[in-house]
Amino acid sequence: MPSWKKKISFGLGALLLSATMAAQAAPSTEFKVAKTIPSPYPTSLPAGEVTRFSIALTNGHTDGQPITDVSFTDTFPAGVVLVAASAECKRGNNAAEPLVVGGSLNDTAFSVSGVTIPGRADGRDGECVFNLDVTARTAMENVENSIGANTVSGTHTSGAVTNAVGSSQTVTFTAPKPPSVSKSFTPNEVSNTQTSILKLT
Numbered sequence: 001m002p003s004w005k006k007k008i009s010f011g012l013g014a015l016l017l018s019a020t021m022a023a024q025a026a027p028s029t030e031f032k033v034a035k036t037i038p039s040p041y042p043t044s045l046p047a048g049e050v051t052r053f054s055i056a057l058t059n060g061h062t063d064g065q066p067i068t069d070v071s072f073t074d075t076f077p078a079g080v081v082l083v084a085a086s087a088e089c090k091r092g093n094n095a096a097e098p099l100v101v102g103g104s105l106n107d108t109a110f111s112v113s114g115v116t117i118p119g120r121a122d123g124r125d126g127e128c129v130f131n132l133d134v135t136a137r138t139a140m141e142n143v144e145n146s147i148g149a150n151t152v153s154g155t156h157t158s159g160a161v162t163n164a165v166g167s168s169q170t171v172t173f174t175a176p177k178p179p180s181v182s183k184s185f186t187p188n189e190v191s192n193t194q195t196s197i198l199k200l201t
Contacts, residue, residue: 027164030060059126070154071113092121136173
């Protein structure tokens with residue numbers, strides 16, 4: 001075969017392989033993501049105080065098989081930083097099990113990889129929930145934190161899957177609370193020969 005035909009053949013093969021791989025990473029309506037600010041955490045709070053973004057990934061595939069090798073990155077809006085992160089996974093009626101995750105103080109994004117979302121059982125979707133405690137350095141209004149469609153990936157028995165639908169949550173950070181000072185005397189009544197302690201807080 002002439003060399004130019006070989007090159008065309010190899011090129012077509014690479015294109016077909018790429019197309020096949022892309023097709024395998026199919027958006028799945030059974031692979032869902034939901035981002036919320038759970039109660040009692042506030043959706044509006046002074047800058048410098050802490051609220052929580054909760055990201056729930058659920059596996060609703062009816063075959064009961066897990067979604068493995070799950071990965072995603074949640075990039076926070078400018079000015080919002082991580083305080084702490086935790087996670088847990090749950091299958092059916094079983095107790096939730098803690099999941100070790102990374103994340104450091106003042107990170108501007110949160111990423112996970114290699115996570116397994118349990119399969120559906122006992123009439124309940126398998127679920128992993130990631131709790132991200134965050135704060136902001138300055139006031140900002142209605143900032144949106146989003147995880148887009150097809151940005152959470154994993155592997156199911158049906159092949160590579162992504163989340164078909166994204167999710168977002170807004171939060172408002174108001175101006176920081178001004179410092180306050182109070183003072184008190186203990187005891188607050190003394191004679192001219194006694195001592196009282198002044199306390200400033």
